[in-house]
Amino acid sequence: MGSVSAPVFSPVPPCYLFPVHDDARNEAGTITRAVAAVAAALAVVSMGLRAEAVEPARPVLAVIRVTGDPSSEAHEQRFVDELTLVLADMRVDVKKMEVPGYARLPLTEQMAAVEPLFARKEAAAVAWLSEMSPGRFVLCVVVWGTGRAMVRILEAGASEGFETDLALAAAELLGSAYLFEPPLRREDPMRGVADAARKKVVATGLADSPEPPSAEGREVSLWAAGAFESGVAGGHGPRLAAGGALALEMGLAAGLSGRVAVTLLGGPFDETRSASIHALHVAPGLGVLYLWSLGPFDLGPSLDVGARRSVVAVDSEAGDAKAFQTWQAMGAVALEARWRFARPLSLALSLGLVATPQQDLYRLERTGEDVFATWRLGVFARLGLVLHMKT
Secondary structure (H helix, E strand, O other): OOOOOOOOOOOOOOOOOOOOOHHHHHHHHHHHHHHHHHHHHHHHHHHHHHHHHHOOOOOEEEEEEOOOOHHHHHHHHHHHHHHHHHOOOOEEEEEEOOOOOHHHOOHHHHHHHHHHHHHOOOOOEEEEEEEEEOOEEEEEEEEOOOOOOEEEEEEEEOOOOHHHHHHHHHHHHHHHOOOOOOOOOOOOOOHHHHHHHHHHHHHOOOOOOOOOOOOOOOEEEEEEEEEEEEEEEOOEOOOEEEEEEEEEEEEEEOOEEEEEEEEEEEEOOOOOOOEEEEEEEEEEEEEEEEOEEEOOEEEEEEEEEEEEEEEEEEEEOOOOEEEEEEEEEEEEEEEEEEEOOOOOEEEEEEEEEEEOOOOOEEEOOOOOOEEEEOOOEEEEEEEEEEEEEEO
């Protein structure tokens, strides 16, 4: 009796079927479509954001086609191609000029024809290349973004490769329009072009670096002047003295300076009837002054404080003779004017008032007569030269 092998079955997990109602099916389809729409919208937004991040807005240079003959148009096209390579930070758009005979119009009419491009924000700059005579081309570059029209004109002959030279010149002319303007804001689309021009000009030594000045280079001034002083109130007796002053000044801030000064005066130059008086005054002090610049002139107030060392000899007709040494505190205010007539030199004039709170009284012992009392308030003048230096 033969044997029969039993069939081998692979284990198959049971399949459970559930009834699905039509309402549930419709609701599931609605949700699926909504999810798909949201995903599509997010994809479009993300693609726009990526595109914006990849291709930020670039300033536009509009090149106006003004030539009419095929030879000139070929030069013009090569110029545009070279501009596209040179100006990586700008987009070069070619526009046809519809004004007949534009290349032969006066510059004012040419400017009026391109002004709408700037008014509509269609271009940050406009350029055109015209053949003024056989083999002679003129390049015009106009920038209106600085608040006024800046026009640059360059002439070139039709030598081999002159289109490349003109494209490089156009890039430099674009930046030079902003060279003497304040630095552009970071978000300004022309900042890249302007900064590139600034760096090139600085590198070639044609202009100073736009970097802010460092702490070094502070101005130091040394001045020497003749001095005159006369008492006007609070004393009696001789009042006139003359001498000189020497000071060293250093700039502290814009217009503000500090100084160390010493004044030497001798006199008096007027006599008393009853005594002969000879005096020598040495007055060291500190001061500050603020000067406004008015072209070649500087004008402003000053304030000085210090002390005065006086040596006074009195020789009277009655036979009294004695020398005295005294100290007095003093202060002075003045109006100072300076004229920079040469690069390192200025002519300086100071007019002011000097005051001393203390008073020295000189009296004859035999007669009791007061022959001299120092003046509490006086006027002074200084005239001299100032030498300006840099530390």
